[in-house]
Amino acid sequence: MVILPRMRRTVAAVSLLLIGGCASPLPPTGAAHPTIVSLNPCTDAILTEVADPAQLLAISHYSHDPRASSMPLAEARRFRATGGTVEEVLALDPDVVVASTFMPPAAAQAFARLGIRVETFGIVPDLAENAAQIRRLAALAGHSERGEALIGRIDAALASTRHDGAKIDALLWQGGGIVPGEGTLIAHLLAHTGFASHSEARGLGQASYLPLEQVLADPPQVVLAAGSERMLTHPVLRALEGMRYERLDPSLLYCGGPSVIRAVERLAEVRGEV
Amino acid sequence: MTLAARSLTVAKRLDGVTATLEPGRITAICGPNGAGKSTLLQCLAGLIPPESGEVLLGGAPLPHGRERARRIGYLPQTGEIAWDLSVAALASLGRLPHGDRGETQVADALAALDLTRLAARPISTLSGGERARALLARVLAGEPGWILADEPLAALDLAHQLALLARLRNVAEQGTGVVLVLHDLALAMNHAGRVLVLDQGRVTAEGTPEQALAASVIETVWKVRARWLGGPGSRALAAG
Amino acid sequence: MTRPIPLFTLLILLAIPLSLLAGRVWLDPWSTPNAVVILAELRLPRAFLAVIVGAGLGAAGAAMQGYLRNPLADPGLFGIAPGAALGAVASFWFGYAASAWLLPVFALAGAGGATALLALIAGRSAGVALFTLAGMMIASLAGALMSLAISLAPNAFAMSEIVTWLMGALTDRGWAEVRLAAPLTVAGIVLLRFAGPGLDALTLGEPAARSLGVSPARLQWLLILGTGLTVGAGVAVAGIVGFVGLIVPHLVRPLTDRRPSSLIVPSALAGALLVLVADCVCRVLPLVTELRLGIALSLVGAPFFLWLLLRMRREAWL
Numbered sequence: 001m002v003i004l005p006r007m008r009r010t011v012a013a014v015s016l017l018l019i020g021g022c023a024s025p026l027p028p029t030g031a032a033h034p035t036i037v038s039l040n041p042c043t044d045a046i047l048t049e050v051a052d053p054a055q056l057l058a059i060s061h062y063s064h065d066p067r068a069s070s071m072p073l074a075e076a077r078r079f080r081a082t083g084g085t086v087e088e089v090l091a092l093d094p095d096v097v098v099a100s101t102f103m104p105p106a107a108a109q110a111f112a113r114l115g116i117r118v119e120t121f122g123i124v125p126d127l128a129e130n131a132a133q134i135r136r137l138a139a140l141a142g143h144s145e146r147g148e149a150l151i152g153r154i155d156a157a158l159a160s161t162r163h164d165g166a167k168i169d170a171l172l173w174q175g176g177g178i179v180p181g182e183g184t185l186i187a188h189l190l191a192h193t194g195f196a197s198h199s200e201a202r203g204l205g206q207a208s209y210l211p212l213e214q215v216l217a218d219p220p221q222v223v224l225a226a227g228s229e230r231m232l233t234h235p236v237l238r239a240l241e242g243m244r245y246e247r248l249d250p251s252l253l254y255c256g257g258p259s260v261i262r263a264v265e266r267l268a269e270v271r272g273e274v
Numbered sequence: 275m276t277l278a279a280r281s282l283t284v285a286k287r288l289d290g291v292t293a294t295l296e297p298g299r300i301t302a303i304c305g306p307n308g309a310g311k312s313t314l315l316q317c318l319a320g321l322i323p324p325e326s327g328e329v330l331l332g333g334a335p336l337p338h339g340r341e342r343a344r345r346i347g348y349l350p351q352t353g354e355i356a357w358d359l360s361v362a363a364l365a366s367l368g369r370l371p372h373g374d375r376g377e378t379q380v381a382d383a384l385a386a387l388d389l390t391r392l393a394a395r396p397i398s399t400l401s402g403g404e405r406a407r408a409l410l411a412r413v414l415a416g417e418p419g420w421i422l423a424d425e426p427l428a429a430l431d432l433a434h435q436l437a438l439l440a441r442l443r444n445v446a447e448q449g450t451g452v453v454l455v456l457h458d459l460a461l462a463m464n465h466a467g468r469v470l471v472l473d474q475g476r477v478t479a480e481g482t483p484e485q486a487l488a489a490s491v492i493e494t495v496w497k498v499r500a501r502w503l504g505g506p507g508s509r510a511l512a513a514g
Numbered sequence: 515m516t517r518p519i520p521l522f523t524l525l526i527l528l529a530i531p532l533s534l535l536a537g538r539v540w541l542d543p544w545s546t547p548n549a550v551v552i553l554a555e556l557r558l559p560r561a562f563l564a565v566i567v568g569a570g571l572g573a574a575g576a577a578m579q580g581y582l583r584n585p586l587a588d589p590g591l592f593g594i595a596p597g598a599a600l601g602a603v604a605s606f607w608f609g610y611a612a613s614a615w616l617l618p619v620f621a622l623a624g625a626g627g628a629t630a631l632l633a634l635i636a637g638r639s640a641g642v643a644l645f646t647l648a649g650m651m652i653a654s655l656a657g658a659l660m661s662l663a664i665s666l667a668p669n670a671f672a673m674s675e676i677v678t679w680l681m682g683a684l685t686d687r688g689w690a691e692v693r694l695a696a697p698l699t700v701a702g703i704v705l706l707r708f709a710g711p712g713l714d715a716l717t718l719g720e721p722a723a724r725s726l727g728v729s730p731a732r733l734q735w736l737l738i739l740g741t742g743l744t745v746g747a748g749v750a751v752a753g754i755v756g757f758v759g760l761i762v763p764h765l766v767r768p769l770t771d772r773r774p775s776s777l778i779v780p781s782a783l784a785g786a787l788l789v790l791v792a793d794c795v796c797r798v799l800p801l802v803t804e805l806r807l808g809i810a811l812s813l814v815g816a817p818f819f820l821w822l823l824l825r826m827r828r829e830a831w832l
Contacts, residue, residue, distance in 0.1 A: 061802040083538055083803030086686040087556050091539040093547035102671040104679065106686040109614045113688055114555060123669065207669065321724055343727030354719045356583035363771045367718065370711050371727045412718070416726075 033142040034095030039084050042255030043098045043121055045071040046134055048079065049150050049258055051141035057092045058082045070255040086110040096140060124185045124256035127158070134257065150258065157261040161268035163194025168274055170195035171220040173210065175227035175250065181206025185256050186263070193267040195222070212236075219243040222274055224267075226250045246270045275332030277318060277346075277420055277451055282327035287313040289475040290327070297419065297451030299467030300442055304456055304487070306496055309472040311455045312351065312424050318453065319348040319422045331420075343371035347418035351425045351455075353409045355397055361408045362393040368415030376415060383414035387441055403434030410438065420451040427454075427461065439465045463487050463502065463509045471495055518769040522783035526565060529790050533561045536794035538804065559689045564793045565786040566692065567684070567752050570699040570744030572785020573778050575759025576766070577706040580713035580774025581737050582646060586822070589745050589759040592738070593652025597628025598749035599680055600656040603663045606676050618694055618750040625746025628652050633738050642720070645734065682753035682808025684793050691751040702743030703782055709736040710775025717774065755808050757815025758785050764822060 036051060037058045038044045044059035048071060061083055062068040063076040082088040086107055089097055097111060101122045111118045119140060124130045131151050138147020170190060172180055179199035180186050184206065190197055198220035199210060212231050215223065219240055225232040226248040238245045252263040275297070282291040287310045295301050295318075303311045316322040318329055320336045329336045336342055347368070355364065365383055369376035384390050387407040392400065397408055406426060413421055421442075427435040435458075443465065446452040456462045462469055462483060469486035471479035473495045479486040492500050492511075500513040534557045535541070541549045574589040582591070589595060601624020605617045631652055636645040660680075667673035712733035715723035724730065748755060762785045763777050770776040789807070792814070796805040 065802070081802075083801075085538055085804055087537055087539050087552050090548040090552050090556070091541075091546050100671065102675045104675065104686065105614075105617055106683075106691075109690070110556070110686040110688055112614070113690070114551060123671065316721070319725055321721055339729065340727035343725060346725070348722060348725030350719060350721045350725075352719060356717045356719075357772045357774070359717070359772050363773055364717075367714055367726070367773075370715050373711075409718075 031095060031142075034140070035093075036096050036098055036141065037082065037089050037092055037094040038098045039082070039089075039103065040098065040100040040121065041068060041070045042100070042124075042257060043137060044076070044079075045255060045259060046137050046150070046257040047098065047141065048075060050134070050138040050143050050146040052143070053078065055141060057094050058088075060084060068251075068254075070251055070257070070259050086114070089116070090114070098137070098140070125183050126185060126188050127260075130154070130185065130256035130260060154258075154260050157264050158192060161193050161264040161271075163192070163268070163271055165194060167191070167194055167196035168222055168271070169198050169201070169220045170222040170224055171198035171210070171215065172224045172226065172248070173215070173232055174253065175229060175232070177209050177211060177231050178207045179204050179210050180253075181208075185260070186253055189260065189264055189267060193264055194271045195267070216240065222246060222270065224248045224270065226253055244274055275419060276330075277453070278330045278333075279314070279318060280328050280330065282314070282317050282324045282329070284310075284313055284317065284322060284324050284475075287475055288317065288324070291472070291475070291477055292327075293470055293477060293480060295451060295453060296468070298446060298449055300439075300446050300452045300454060300465060301468045301470065302454050302456045302462035302466035302483075303470045303472060304459060304462050305472035305478075308474070310475040311472055313475075314472065315422050315424050315453065315455050316348075319346055321348065340371045340373075344416065345418055346420045346422060347413035347416050349409060349413050349421070349423035349426055351428065353405065355409075358396045358398045360394050360396055361389055361400070361404075361411070364397055364408050365389075365411040365415045368412040371416060379417055380411075380415045383411045386414060386444070387411045403430055403437065406430055406434065406438055407441070410441070414445065418450070420453070421445065422453045424455045425457060427456070427458065435461065459487055459492070460509060460511050463511075464507055518766055518780035519783060521769075522780060522787055526783060526787050526790070529787060529794075530561045530565070533564070533790055533794050534558060536797045538797060555688055556686065559692050560684050560687055560793065561790060562692050563684055563687050563695060563751060564790040566695050566699050567748045567755060568758055568786040568789030569782040570695075570702055570748050570785075571755060571758040571789070572762040573703045573706050573782040574741045574744045575761075575785070576763040576774065576777040576781035577709060577713065577737060577740060578759065579763050580777065581709075581716065581733070582642060583716060585764065585826075586760070588756070589741055590653065590754075590756060591646065592628075592649040592741050592745070593632060593656060594625050594628045594649075594742050594745045595749050595754055595756075596653045596656035596660070597631075598622065598625035598746045599754050600624045600660050600663075601627070602679065602749065602753070603660050603676055606672070606679075607663065614690065618691075621750035622698075622746050624656075625742050625749065628656065629738055629742035629746075633735070636734070641730075678806070679753050680808075681806040682755040682811075683796075683804070683806045684752055685804050687751060695747040695751045698743045698747035702740045702745075702747065703778070705736050705740035705743065707775075707778050709733055709740060710778055712736070713774035753808060755789065755811060757811045757818075758788055761815055761818050762788060 033052060033055050035055055035057050036047060038047050039060050041060055041062040044063040047056050056079055059079045059081055061081045063071055064081045066073055069076055097116055097118045099118055099120050101120045121133055124133060134151055135147050138144045172186060172190060182200050187197055204210060212234060222244045223237055224246050227250055248266060252259055252266060276294055278294040279291050282288050291314055303314060305311050313322060317324050320342050331345060362380060365380045384393055387410060389407055389411055392404060397405060400408060427438060442452050466483055469483045470477060471486050471491060478495050479491045489501050492498060498513055500511050502509045503512050504510050534553055537557060543549055571589060578587045578589055579585055598621045602617055602621040605620035632648055635648040664673055664676055667676060712728045715726040715728045762781045766777055766780045766784050770780060792810050793807055796807050796810050799805050
């Protein structure tokens with residue numbers, strides 16, 4: 001009969017599925033260089049530096065988006081990206097999943113249910129934590145030496161951009177008119193490169209809103225505008241006497257890791273010109 | 275069984291109304307605006323609890339809930355129908371107190387009102403007269419012992435008014451009690467078997483139409499001088 | 515006239531296996547790792563959850579439209595969905611990550627709170643107008659408190675997490691959510707079905723309904739509890755999924771005799787089918803990540819709403 005060969009194939013496929021399904025999805029491996037899927041652009045940037053390309057099975061779709069990426073786009077495109085769903089992660093079958101602490105609750109619970117190892121990383125508040133996260137990720141990838149190398153590069157950049165002289169009053173202004181608080185990485189970088197935080201001096205906390213009029217009424221020496229909305233790019237900001245207006249790429253502010261190097265270099269550049 | 279009101283009092287609307295209504299004929303409740311006609315009807319239907327007094331059905335207090343709904347069918351003044359049901363579906367709503375589909379009873383009700391060929395038509399496609407009959411069919415489908423209707427003829431033109439009254443008379447003659455709140459005194463005079471006249475919450479007159487709607491009553495209650503013209507069954511009211 | 519219940523049941527039974535094929539990952543049984551896990555632990559429970567959530571919302575929508583005698587009514591009008599969402603947002607503040615149950619429990623508590631508040635305000639009078647106003651008040655209050663909570667979020671990531679969750683999705687849900695939502699939704703639908711005869715009687719207006727032996731208070735309780743359970747369970751597992759309750763009764767009505775009681779179960783089935791299909795579309799669209807279910811249904815729902823309004827304008831009656 002014609003059907004028989006097809007039936008046999010189907011039976012074989014089903015049995016394969018059943019047998020394959022009997023094995024647990026991810027044995028926690030003591031492998032030296034575990035395979036990793038990263039779901040967060042910040043960890044993407046670090047992992048592309050410290051892990052082997054073959055280890056990093058996928059990065060997040062944010063890194064493929066020039067508006068959200070924290071790493072060079074060309075570099076990011078070398079890796080495949082997932083939409084962050086558990087299904088996609090499972091289909092890649094990694095040993096470890098690296099994610100931000102702000103993972104969707106359903107995804108976190110699904111990973112836990114399915115016994116998948118997840119390592120979460122929070123927002124970096126200062127340089128010490130930045131180094132700690134890099135070390136942790138490098139150790140995860142089994143390449144601690146690369147982690148140290150990256151930290152070394154960051155430290156070198158920091159050393160070369162250190163400004164011990166007078167601090168210039170600078171306002172870092174982000175999308176939505178908000179300003180960063182004192183417990184943030186960028187606040188430390190500003191201080192390091194010779195800026196005094198205008199918003200901090202006026203008692204504004206993290207994510208406080210600073211309207212344009214207030215900036216004009218009480219202008220800092222430098223405005224660092226990190227965004228392209230009207231409030232941040234208003235012509236009057238450039239026209240104001242005694243205040244310098246500089247643009248800052250917002251992607252320098254999303255994460256720690258390698259983007260710290262680019263951030264301090266840009267800040268030092270601005271500092272040098274003032 | 276008789277439907278009786280004993281000293282019904284509802285604040286500002288009814289004041290010690292006592293009346294006994296018999297089945298088998300049309301009883302009309304008439305009165306000027308604000309006399310309490312609708313309130314009385316709703317009390318008889320068990321929809322408004324009186325502050326004092328009681329309503330008796332067959333000598334016993336009016337039952338509640340579905341038991342009462344099986345005995346008394348109420349047709350409110352505003353014949354609102356929220357959904358564009360078919361005539362048959364509308365009529366079948368009358369079976370809700372019985373909890374059954376009651377297809378026979380629905381069919382009989384439709385037939386009694388000459389709606390059988392319209393059974394599948396959506397009510398939005400009906401004329402005013404047909405719609406009024408459909409709403410009445412809903413009440414008939416429940417096979418109540420009493421039908422209480424609040425101004426069922428209000429929005430109908432003359433021919434439809436007369437047709438509906440004729441059907442109500444048929445229904446009454448088969449043993450059902452029919453109580454209608456009527457504004458039109460001539461219709462009450464010509465078609466009711468008994469008339470109850472209310473004024474400011476009290477029963478002012480009661481009796482046959484000739485008695486209850488006599489010219490003297492009309493002058494006292496409606497404050498209009500008028501006289502009846504025409505012969506029995508086709509009386510007209512001439513004001514002035 | 516096609517019988518809606520067998521029709522939709524058949525369609526659902528066909529759609530569930532087909533939905534297993536829909537996803538961002540093309541499953542090749544021979545080569546895709548964890549294919550069975552993906553099917554058994556992600557796609558299959560998700561299909562069931564879509565059916566459950568859709569059924570609850572569809573039934574709630576039909577019951578609400580019957581009760582308010584308004585074809586434009588949506589389950590959200592009772593304020594229960596916003597109440598549940600407020601509970602869920604509160605759980606984000608208390609660190610939902612502490613336990614997998616915290617978020618759904620908070621959401622159900624929020625739904626219960628909104629339900630109780632509604633019963634408290636409108637319960638005694640049992641009138642539909644007051645009831646509607648009470649529901650809208652609760653909805654605005656819950657919405658305002660939610661906006662406040664979101665604006666107080668400590669950082670942009672926390673805020674975006676809450677906002678994203680609120681947009682409604684079935685992504686990455688599993689059997690735990692099914693076990694939570696199924697009994698509550700079924701109980702809710704049963705209560706709504708019991709409300710059927712009362713809703714039928716309401717077709718004729720409140721006085722006529724009372725004359726038919728309907729107890730307005732009992733009807734209102736059945737509605738409040740039924741909607742609280744179905745909508746609360748839906749929000750607890752999926753966030754705010756709108757428009758299903760609004761659209762589905764209209765799609766189903768022409769297939770029935772238009773009595774409100776005849777709409778409840780068919781609307782549940784049609785709602786199940788709609789959410790299942792919409793969820794498959796969300797999974798299959800080639801965007802950077804899954805489209806949020808709430809967004810997909812709104813994109814479909816808004817034009818449908820407009821079409822509905824235009825049609826109502828053309829005809830005097832619906």
